[in-house]
Amino acid sequence: MAKARIRNRVRELREARGLTQAELAARSGCTRQTIIMLEKEKYVPSLSLAFAVAAVLGDRVEEVFQPEGSSG
Amino acid sequence: MAKARIRNRVRELREARGLTQAELAARSGCTRQTIIMLEKEKYVPSLSLAFAVAAVLGDRVEEVFQPEGSSG
DNA sequence: GGCGTGTGTAAGAAAAATTTGACATCACCG
DNA sequence: CGGTGATGTCAAATTTTTCTTACACACGCC
Incomplete structure (x- = not known):
């Protein structure tokens, strides 16, 4: 499959919002x-x-999740 | 879960591109x-x-898939 | 009528996502 | 030291997604 690995900025964004994992x-x-x-x-x-x-x-x-090799 | 029903325009867009299901x-x-x-x-x-x-x-x-109740 | 193409449905199995429950570590507070 | 909140790990179980295979229907073509 074209299961491209997908990177995400969940942690980065979550902390930036001051949220805990449980909160999110x-x-x-x-x-x-x-x-x-x-x-x-x-x-x-x-x-x-x-x-x-x-x-x-x-x-x-598209901001939070990005397929490998996507322009940021 | 917050499994919001997600609408998609796959068919619409696929046909617009002249692709068959198999092609896509x-x-x-x-x-x-x-x-x-x-x-x-x-x-x-x-x-x-x-x-x-x-x-x-x-x-x-975001163009192809839209959570129910998204601006379109 | 028969053939190839595009679409739709179904069942069972495999793979992946998500949940639930238990437990360990680290930092902060009293 | 003892309690609490946040994070991380492990394992088993459940749900959802995806694949594989087989079959049916409509359409255009010859």
């Missing part, structure tokens, strides 16, 4: 575990979660 | 089934797939 998880409707895994790039989230997280972080999906 | 599938690195399911909104794709499809369609993820 609660607001984006997932568990803390999921946020941890996301920050550690253990896997690629679903588009749903990506939208939810991006919304909480106040950025667009 | 091959180019985005998934199977025809996946494209069919996507167009019929049977489920929300992974962010990987969303990026791949959007790239093939020549649009941004």
Whole structure:
């Protein structure tokens, strides 16, 4: 598959907003575990979660998540 | 979960580009089934797939997929 | 009528995402 | 020292996504 590795700035953005993992998880409707895994790039989230997280972080999906080799 | 239903314009955009489902599938690195399911909104794709499809369609993820209740 | 193409549906299995629960570490506070 | 909040890890279980395979229908062509 074209499962390009996807980088994300969740942690960076989360801390910039002064949110804890638990806070972000609660607001984006997932568990803390999921946020941890996301920050550690253990896997690629679903588009749903990506939208939810991006919304909480106040950025667009394209800003928070970027396929490997995307212009910033 | 905050699994907001996500609408997509895959079909619309795909046809606008003169691509068949099989073509889009091959180019985005998934199977025809996946494209069919996507167009019929049977489920929300992974962010990987969303990026791949959007790239093939020549649009941004936010243009192709939109969480319910997004400005369009 | 038969053939090739594009689309749609279904079932079962595999792979990946997400949840739940338990526990360890570190920093801060009293 | 003891308690609390934030982060990280592990493992098992559940849900969702994706693949594979097989079949059906409509359309244009010869």
